[in-house]
Amino acid sequence: MDASTPSPLIPESLRDQIRALFPRYPNKRAVTLPALHLVQHHFRCVPHRALAEIADLLEITPAEVHDTMSFYGFFTQAPVGDVRVWICRSLSCMIRGGDQLLEHACSRLGIQPGGTSPDGKITIELAECLGICEFAPAALADDGRIFGPLDEPSVDRLLDLVAQGPVTDPPISPVLAAPARP
Numbered sequence: 001m002d003a004s005t006p007s008p009l010i011p012e013s014l015r016d017q018i019r020a021l022f023p024r025y026p027n028k029r030a031v032t033l034p035a036l037h038l039v040q041h042h043f044r045c046v047p048h049r050a051l052a053e054i055a056d057l058l059e060i061t062p063a064e065v066h067d068t069m070s071f072y073g074f075f076t077q078a079p080v081g082d083v084r085v086w087i088c089r090s091l092s093c094m095i096r097g098g099d100q101l102l103e104h105a106c107s108r109l110g111i112q113p114g115g116t117s118p119d120g121k122i123t124i125e126l127a128e129c130l131g132i133c134e135f136a137p138a139a140l141a142d143d144g145r146i147f148g149p150l151d152e153p154s155v156d157r158l159l160d161l162v163a164q165g166p167v168t169d170p171p172i173s174p175v176l177a178a179p180a181r182p
């Protein structure tokens with residue numbers, strides 16, 4: 001490699017993880033989505049250069065990787081916080097105050113929905129149904145923890161909890177819930 005060529009952004013260990021997926025899919029193109037997940041997890045975003053490097057690894061064009069990436073709201077070009085939390089605003093959650101809880105979480109962190117706390121620890125996003133309506137109003141963290149039913153005090157506890165960083169072994173039941181309403 002000549003001195004003017006920048007070194008690859010995606011480290012060799014991550015390239016190996018992507019290559020290890022090849023035998024499990026019918027072709028390299030089919031690895032686009034899992035590769036994007038690995039890169040998003042590693043960098044907490046998919047930087048533009050990484051997108052081109054994924055394309056190179058999969059022998060497709062950057063535009064094709066970009067098409068897949070932009071189809072899903074999950075992938076971001078700017079880094080997200082150490083823990084990403086989606087607060088649901090679909091019907092079951094909305095009628096139980098999901099919108100206000102989103103506002104409450106954002107105002108406590110001094111951010112807008114989609115923003116990241118100044119310390120880089122938490123990104124708050126709104127979500128359509130998370131598939132956990134029985135816990136409405138509910139939230140989901142990207143480490144797999146689920147929260148609900150929530151109220152403002154339990155959202156405060158949620159923020160304190162996720163500020164401690166992601167967990168590796170999330171329980172399958174909600175991590176915290178507001179006291180039952182009378």
Ligand code: FES
Nearest residue numbers: 088093129130133
């Ligand atoms: S409507 Fe919120 S989880 Fe389904």
